[in-house]
Amino acid sequence: xxxxxxxxxxxxxxxxxxxxxxxxxxxxxxxxxxxxxxxxxxxxxxxxxxxxxxxxxxxxxxxxxxxxxxxxxxxxxxxxxxxxxxxxxxxxxxxxxxxxxxxxxxxxxxxxxxxxxxxxxxxxxxxxxxxxxxxxxxxxxxxxxxxxxxxxxxxxxxxxxxxxxxxxxxxxxxxxxxxxxxxxxxxxxxxxx
Numbered sequence: 001x002x003x004x005x006x007x008x009x010x011x012x013x014x015x016x017x018x019x020x021x022x023x024x025x026x027x028x029x030x031x032x033x034x035x036x037x038x039x040x041x042x043x044x045x046x047x048x049x050x051x052x053x054x055x056x057x058x059x060x061x062x063x064x065x066x067x068x069x070x071x072x073x074x075x076x077x078x079x080x081x082x083x084x085x086x087x088x089x090x091x092x093x094x095x096x097x098x099x100x101x102x103x104x105x106x107x108x109x110x111x112x113x114x115x116x117x118x119x120x121x122x123x124x125x126x127x128x129x130x131x132x133x134x135x136x137x138x139x140x141x142x143x144x145x146x147x148x149x150x151x152x153x154x155x156x157x158x159x160x161x162x163x164x165x166x167x168x169x170x171x172x173x174x175x176x177x178x179x180x181x182x183x184x185x186x187x188x189x190x191x192x193x
């Protein structure tokens with residue numbers, strides 16, 4: 001995401017990191033954490049990141065996002081945050097989100113999936129929507145998993161050898177698919193803020 005935000009900065013991305021957690025357990029590491037949004041009367045939390053730092057939402061700002069949000073819900077409760085998320089999505093022309101689970105509720109203009117064919121440790125959310133991918137970023141292996149239909153992978157694949165570098169051609173492909181040429185990006189009206 002950071003590479004796309006940086007390479008296509010003229011799109012003025014609004015970025016979203018979505019975390020679904022267990023009870024006081026981080027969904028990413030399994031360690032105790034404080035990312036839970038709180039009690040049942042507050043089933044989700046959405047916080048705007050205001051300064052670049054080493055968190056995912058902070059890295060999006062470092063890459064050039066105009067706004068960055070951290071969305072937290074209980075596991076399986078992302079629907080609770082959808083009205084607030086839709087409001088934020090409507091506030092920007094170009095949104096980019098790190099989430100497979102959003103596909104349960106929304107149809108994005110583009111869905112790019114990062115895969116490592118050497119590792120068969122796929123999230124359930126990734127397995128569920130793999131066939132809806134528009135393109136793949138491949139970080140390892142060369143052959144798709146044998147338990148998935150080959151036709152799912154008859155889409156553009158961009159090899160990412162160096163995890164710090166955007167795969168060659170990906171930014172151009174995304175730009176073309178979304179018509180993100182600098183002259184195609186809507187410009188604010190004179191005097192608008």
